[in-house]
Amino acid sequence: MGTRVRETERKYEAASDGRGRVRPAPADLADLPEVAATREPAPVRLDAVYFDTPALALAAHRRTLRRRTGGDDEGWHLKLPAAEADTRTEVRAPLGPAEGAPPRELRTEVAAVVRGRPLAPVARLRTERRRVLLLAGDGRTLAEIAYDKVTASVPAADADARDTAGAVGPGHKDTGAWIEADSWTEVEVELAEGTPDLLDAVEERFVAAGLRRSRSGSKLARALGDDRPPVPPPPPDPVVTAGQVPLGYLYAQLTAILALDPAVRRDEEDAVHRMRVATRRARSAMKSFRRELDREVTDPIGAELKWLAAVLGGARDREVLAERLGARLAELGGGQAGPDVRRRLLDPGDHRAAHAAVVAELDGSRYFALLDALEALLAAPPYRRRAAGPAAEAAAATVRRDHARLRHAVEAALALPPGQDRDVALHEARKDAKRARYSSEAARIVLGGRAAAHTARMKGVQQLLGEHQDSVMCRVAVAEARRQARAAGEDTAPYKALRRREREIAADIEARLPGEWRAADRPL
Template sequence: MGERVAETERKYEASGQSGFEADGLAGVAEVRRPAADRLDAVYYDTAGLALVAHRTTLRRRTGGQDAGWHLKLPTAQADTRTEVHAPLGSATGEATGEPPEELRTEVAAIVRGHPLAPVVRLRTTRRRTLLLDDEGRTLAEIAHDEVAADLAEPSEPRSEEPSWTPGPAWTETEVELAEGGADLLDAVEERLLAAGMRRSSSPSKLAHALGDRLVPPLPGPPAVPETAGQTATGYLYEQLTALLALDPAVRRAEEDAVHRMRVATRRARSALKSFGRELDRRVTDPLGGELKWLAGALGLERDREVLAERLARRLAELDPALTGEALRRRLRARGEGEPSTEAATAGSASSAHAALVRELDGARYFALLDGMEALLAAPPFLRPAADAPAGTSAAATVRRDHARLRAAVETALAMPAGDDRDTALHDARKDAKRARYSSEAATAVLGKRAAAHTSRLKGIQQLLGEHQDGYLCRTALVPLRADAVAAGEDPAPYDAMIRRERELAAGVEADLPAAWREADQPV
């Protein structure tokens, strides 16, 4: 994958050259002004400008100090974006302008199968001022840019050279941090403003060039929701943002990315249920069904990992005299085992990951993301419930989901130990997730009391999750034991592992009543 760096910069505009002087800036020991650079950058996007709509830019630039492919992704931090670099010549189709696969992977969830093609060309004359400390390190770079834009004629993206139309020309100044801190950025800004400059009205050169072609981003939620509908859509917006951010990490097979993406999917689906009084279920139920499908697709690999870890722990606890090769072989056959079976496990994991990526490249997944964005762009509010005050409505939703959980836990605890109780505790676990997630959503308006409630419910969810993981482990061991018996092998190790899982489950069931009494508090 390309090199990833955090880029912190501010943009300013004014007519003509800035009169900035660096003398006297704290920590700045030297100022250098290298020769001017000539930069030529071609920006890529879909026909519908999907990248622009998601505050993302992808360009191929020649000239200057960092020629190459540059992908810039938004972050939650002010003035900061994540920049992913790839060298020139790294794309197999670069002769025809196709971006590198590693960068296309980063934006797959945004592009959603649509081709990328040139949309804007910027030719820039850049004059730099470098601010250095007494060790010669660059603290910040001030770039005064004279920019001329050409616009590709609107059409379906294609690989051949587009037809260019002259666009706007302008000047702007960028200040980018290197080794310096935010205090230096503020000090430079103070001098630029005093010299007659102002913060740029455009978030990027690309946005400036596009002008009235610019596609506005999906509006984000208010910091503090005022209505019940805003509470619902704000939480859903957070989950969509998480899905889009985690998608490339899942494709790169980063540790824990699948789990976090699955949680975001479950949160979104749970929210559609919890806010069924504010959002029209005729619209949200089909979307909830697709979220369930995605959670299942993500869960196949995650469930395999969880089961493998649990079986490995049970195997490690056995008397060494019972851990023969036949037992290990049967565990390997399921793709589970000890570190000694690393190659087999890695192969299984690789196959599962490839299958997941195929799902993420499919039309069904892309349609789900389209559906979530469409819902947020035009929420199917049910009034007057959606217009109700956020605080009172959120509290009512949390109490309703908590009551549902209370009934499920009490029902399960009233049952004798056995399969029926196992099933009831699994149902309670699902209700615990729903109650926890609606409490999370309410934190934006209820503050600390909702946060404390969420923490209590997380403990219950984890306890019930431990019980369910043990149940699934026992379930997996039963057919393995049967196969061993049919082959004339000793069933003792399987019996020991099943017995241990039953002991752990009994411990959870013994702890649950006291844990529930602690968690069963009003919001």
């Protein structure tokens, strides 16, 4: 699945125009914090071909995919954004043949960004690199300083269009399949085993030597002349208007979906659950903030988010059920929980089939169209007139409405006698608890601690109601397994014991709920 490493680095260029010879850092770097000595390895030549879609979707999403020869880590490299400053995640795969397509494991990592579009070479960067290693007293490498002379080329087939757009400089040279487009010098400082303080100290020396932070986000962006804003666009900062509250929340959920997509495909633990939660949060925000966002735009997207949550739910519900059944079987003990019972309740084939079904949908056009629609919404928000109002006032009103909705649902459910009707009503109340929780999460950016406290209270109610619903679904699954066991002539006593235990758990929750709700029923 590729080797994953964290990469923390900063790039610098000459403070004049970034094209001239970069002034070297002061010769003596050994007096920097943590540094005991320096070493200069032999220079290297690097040759990297970068791949992207025709519309440069990877670059727009701040991802780069390259095949690089030369140096200590030649191979395929995929760089992904990370939350920490100056940091990215790099996924590496073996070099493979020069004419080969990007490895499958790397294509899987960017499937939600590429969305079925072809990947092809978009740039070639040849770099002459001189390195200085900053060493600790025990010989460990704290950081590597790379002085790079870069020559960038673009595919010959694209040269005319890029020249027209001004991306290919005058006097470019044709080298066959590639057109030389630009050249420059820059300096990279990559942290190894040192601390961020060392990066700051190196930067002080560089600034004194006439360098500054690079204006381009990456070598590729400079080569393509395409340092466009990221997709989706980041939320406004600070949040001022009512419409910006849900916009920022939707941005966070789409970002989470794109980041979790490869983890879901790899079947990582809890990835399906987290992606489903992000999907539900986005849909819930569209419902809660319908006074600020035009429903003609959000309702169709909300329907597709509901579909995606259902796709993910097939796998997630099996995960929850298997975990719960495993716990109940452990309570029964080996005497009653024999192999036949475990086989009927914990079939591993169920998970494999559910995961395969999820991945099939994530490779489909419907999912890709949903991601396109979410990005389009963030790029051109469908604001209503109320969206221009003050953010805090509108957000508080939204949270209060969702809280009142939940109060009505809980009280209506508790007024019913125990049984199926109450089970259904409590399940609906659980949905309202999620909505109340998510709207206060969205409002936290403008309401601060008040919203955070309300979110915590709503989370407690949601979890209690969720435990009740899980118990209901567990009893349904056990009843079906019991029916199959009876038809096969097997002992049904273990299934009766499991259902009895789950009824006890549900009854205890229903007894606790009135008190739990009274403690949580405190609107903003």
